[in-house]
Amino acid sequence: KNQVEQSPQSLIILEGKNCTLQCNYTVSPFSNLRWYKQDTGRGPVSLTIMTFSENTKSNGRYTATLDADTKQSSLHITASQLSDSASYICVVSQNSGYSTLTFGKGTMLLVSP
């Protein structure tokens, strides 16, 4: 069964600190992996997308890594800001067809002043 597991479930960090969120998946065949940010009360917004051949992708203070061999990805947030408080969702897409996305449950990040 295709699964996406994220850790930790929740995290509290101080403003200005860095953090790393983890995503492990068993989705096969693999097409791409995306990280979404979901602010409370809003829909998810795409941060990064990586294909099989990409190891790292950055979007400002967000850096995602992908190890397709071990089926692991991470999202690193540098110099956190209060506005980074949100749920971060890892989503893995299969190779073909529609409706082939598997969503993780998300990591809830709270950045404290």
Place this chain on the structure above:
Amino acid sequence: NAGVTQTPKFQVLKTGQSMTLQCAQDMNHNSMYWYRQDPGMGLRLIYYSASEGTTDKGEVPNGYNVSRLNKREFSLRLESAAPSQTSVYFCASVVYPTGTGPGETQYFGPGTRLLVL
């Protein structure tokens, strides 16, 4: 350019009542999706529409119907609401890459929060 809009934002229903959730996009995308998001679970696909005039079941279609009214609008209907359908519902508009692009991009609406008593 509003992106993806959803109405209503909040709704309370009694068991057995019916309602339609509306979704519209102004990005000229062919594909649109309906998801539900429950606490402690990832988003789950209810129905999707690959293009105008077509709809297909997703992972959790039971208790729902959809209509792709035109390219812009994709509605989700609960014919007889049940407490198990209490959830947050998201509509997404999807663009697929041309050529060798990295994959589809989903643009989500703000969600409809539904409580069924």
